[in-house]
Amino acid sequence: MKGNKTGTKRVISNIFFGIRYTLKFSPGFIAVALTEGIGRALWHIVQILFLRYFFDAVESGVDFRQILFVLLAYTAYNAVFELFNKWRLNVYVPRARIKLHKCVQSELYKKARSLDLGSYDDPEFYNDFIWAIRESDTRFIDIMDHVGMIVNRVICSAVVLGVLAVIDPVVAAVLFATVAAGFFIKKKITKVWYDCNEEMNPVRRKISYINRLFTLPEYAAELRQGGISAHMRGQNNKALDEYAGILKKTRAKRYSWGFLSRFLMDTFPQAGITGYIIIRFVLDPMFTLGDLSAGISSCFKLFWTLDDISNYVNKFNEHGLYIEKVRRFMETEPKIRGEEKDVPGFESFELRNVSFGYNFGGEEKAVLSDISLKLRRGEKIAFVGYNGAGKTTLTKLIMRLYDVENGEILYNGRNIKDFDPESYRRHIGAVFQDYRIFAASLAENVLGREFTPGDEEKVLSALGAASFEDKLSELPEGIHTQLTTEFSDKGIGLSGGEAQKVAIARVFAGEHELMILDEPSSALDPVAEFELNRSIAENAGDKTLIFISHRLSTTRMADRIYMFEQGRIIESGTHDELMTQNGKYAHMYTVQAKKYLADQLEKG
Numbered sequence: 001m002k003g004n005k006t007g008t009k010r011v012i013s014n015i016f017f018g019i020r021y022t023l024k025f026s027p028g029f030i031a032v033a034l035t036e037g038i039g040r041a042l043w044h045i046v047q048i049l050f051l052r053y054f055f056d057a058v059e060s061g062v063d064f065r066q067i068l069f070v071l072l073a074y075t076a077y078n079a080v081f082e083l084f085n086k087w088r089l090n091v092y093v094p095r096a097r098i099k100l101h102k103c104v105q106s107e108l109y110k111k112a113r114s115l116d117l118g119s120y121d122d123p124e125f126y127n128d129f130i131w132a133i134r135e136s137d138t139r140f141i142d143i144m145d146h147v148g149m150i151v152n153r154v155i156c157s158a159v160v161l162g163v164l165a166v167i168d169p170v171v172a173a174v175l176f177a178t179v180a181a182g183f184f185i186k187k188k189i190t191k192v193w194y195d196c197n198e199e200m201n202p203v204r205r206k207i208s209y210i211n212r213l214f215t216l217p218e219y220a221a222e223l224r225q226g227g228i229s230a231h232m233r234g235q236n237n238k239a240l241d242e243y244a245g246i247l248k249k250t251r252a253k254r255y256s257w258g259f260l261s262r263f264l265m266d267t268f269p270q271a272g273i274t275g276y277i278i279i280r281f282v283l284d285p286m287f288t289l290g291d292l293s294a295g296i297s298s299c300f301k302l303f304w305t306l307d308d309i310s311n312y313v314n315k316f317n318e319h320g321l322y323i324e325k326v327r328r329f330m331e332t333e334p335k336i337r338g339e340e341k342d343v344p345g346f347e348s349f350e351l352r353n354v355s356f357g358y359n360f361g362g363e364e365k366a367v368l369s370d371i372s373l374k375l376r377r378g379e380k381i382a383f384v385g386y387n388g389a390g391k392t393t394l395t396k397l398i399m400r401l402y403d404v405e406n407g408e409i410l411y412n413g414r415n416i417k418d419f420d421p422e423s424y425r426r427h428i429g430a431v432f433q434d435y436r437i438f439a440a441s442l443a444e445n446v447l448g449r450e451f452t453p454g455d456e457e458k459v460l461s462a463l464g465a466a467s468f469e470d471k472l473s474e475l476p477e478g479i480h481t482q483l484t485t486e487f488s489d490k491g492i493g494l495s496g497g498e499a500q501k502v503a504i505a506r507v508f509a510g511e512h513e514l515m516i517l518d519e520p521s522s523a524l525d526p527v528a529e530f531e532l533n534r535s536i537a538e539n540a541g542d543k544t545l546i547f548i549s550h551r552l553s554t555t556r557m558a559d560r561i562y563m564f565e566q567g568r569i570i571e572s573g574t575h576d577e578l579m580t581q582n583g584k585y586a587h588m589y590t591v592q593a594k595k596y597l598a599d600q601l602e603k604g
């Protein structure tokens with residue numbers, strides 16, 4: 001994984017980025033976290049000092065009322081601190097967590113929408129993005145919490161070390177050295193885990209993919225056919241074995257370093273140092289009962305706080321890594337850009353010697369070569385050809401979802417790169433083959449936004465243009481029927497053809513001047529297809545239309561047809577012209593017509 005190798009400087013810079021980011025949305029959080037940190041540090045210190053005072057007071061026979069007063073002050077401090085802490089945990093943090101989660105996710109979603117489609121072709125970028133989104137609700141809060149913790153542990157350790165140094169400087173020095181050694185060992189363990197995780201990442205990706213396969217409804221039907229399900233289960237088992245193998249490889253290192261760290265940070269301070277303090281108490285008459293109690297409790301506290309500091313420092317390494325991904329994502333600027341927001345109404349398109357290739361694993365895969373064509377307002381043109389010929393890619397270039405590297409696309413005579421992509425795309429509506437229906441009402445799906453009173457006519461007319469009326473009359477709540485069951489038990493599912501019609505209605509409702517329909521009737525039977533195409537042609541009126549179709553019966557209504565083969569236009573003209581040419585189009589049309597005739601005869 002690129003970007004995982006972050007040095008200390010970068011980790012620190014990332015943590016500050018995280019803090020700044022949190023402060024932007026929840027400015028009070030740092031103050032609350034620091035107050036807790038300082039309050040808790042004082043709580044530990046007060047505890048040690050109180051015990052020391054108490055035992056010394058009992059030993060030297062101090063006035064009982066004075067002890068009672070100190071006890072009351074100690075209890076009052078504890079009560080106030082606990083009240084504050086409960087308010088922090090039960091009221092402040094949950095509220096801040098939701099607010100922060102909302103703001104961070106909203107920023108990440110906004111950013112995701114602004115990025116080029118090409119970003120999704122980079123699997124590493126995509127994985128990091130998914131991870132960043134998934135962790136966003138806990139990570140930023142954890143960073144702030146841990147900043148508070150570090151502050152409290154540092155203050156606490158410094159004071160406790162001071163107290164201990166007064167009681168017994170040797171113990172303080174030995175303890176400090178032990179925990180410092182433990183810290184470096186822990187760092188080693190973290191590194192072993194880090195390398196282990198690096199190796200595990202691709203395996204985890206595989207396991208997560210298979211997990212998605214078995215949980216997402218879109219795979220349910222396919223998984224019930226043939227042997228793919230058994231194959232995937234086999235792959236999952238293989239991945240889990242691989243996972244176990246990686247763990248096994250590092251087992252010896254983890255065991256030995258782990259034992260050494262526990263010995264240095266647990267067993268040695270507990271048994272050795274406590275024993276030493278007790279022996280001093282027995283042998284040294286100047287060593288008071290208070291010194292004994294303060295010595296032992298400081299020892300435990302110091303060991304515990306220093307151990308915690310090393311834990312949090314290691315945690316910050318992990319946070320730094322996470323922030324690195326968020327930062328990389330947030331700092332990625334879309335490459336598809338343009339200044340001019342005022343895009344005039346559509347008059348004409350011209351493609352001049354356009355060539356294009358997708359970037360696939362760092363290599364460019366040529367898809368379109370030397371495409372030139374012109375399109376004027378009101379014209380209806382068709383792209384035809386076999387699968388993979390590059391037709392959809394060309395429409396994606398026209399929509400500027402990708403930018404061309406060679407050649408140019410002119411909109412009203414201007415290079416489309418001059419225009420702000422969002423403003424430019426408002427003039428174009430497209431239905432792609434992989435259109436999506438959202439978990440929202442039918443009306444919202446058509447409008448592509450929230451429904452407001454007064455939208456009804458627009459929705460009905462768009463659905464009419466996409467010949468959806470028959471289905472609409474069956475829907476219990478009409479245009480307000482919820483689609484999909486994601487958000488509502490009453491939601492309905494649509495067939496492939498019906499869903500395609502809703503996607504087409506979306507383009508009609510958008511009132512775009514140029515409409516691109518990629519295989520608009522692929523999910524329909526021939527009668528429904530004829531009906532839909534007639535409706536689209538009628539309702540498109542003077543709109544400009546580019547449609548892609550395999551079924552050549554649809555293309556007869558086009559003013560011009562472009563036949564694609566392996567990324568090139570090999571024939572163009574009207575249906576009659578291309579039939580007269582008797583080339584590849586004519587051949588494809590004849591084969592389809594024969595097949596259609598044979599199907600009809602079979603049906604009788």
Ligand code: ADP
Nearest residue numbers: 121358360367386387388389390391392393394
């Ligand atoms: P058509 O619409 O004519 O079926 P496409 O434009 O969808 O053809 O695809 C043309 C070629 O580009 C195909 O070989 C396809 O595999 C490839 N292709 C399409 N999208 C991508 C992508 N995002 N990354 C890499 N290759 C792609």
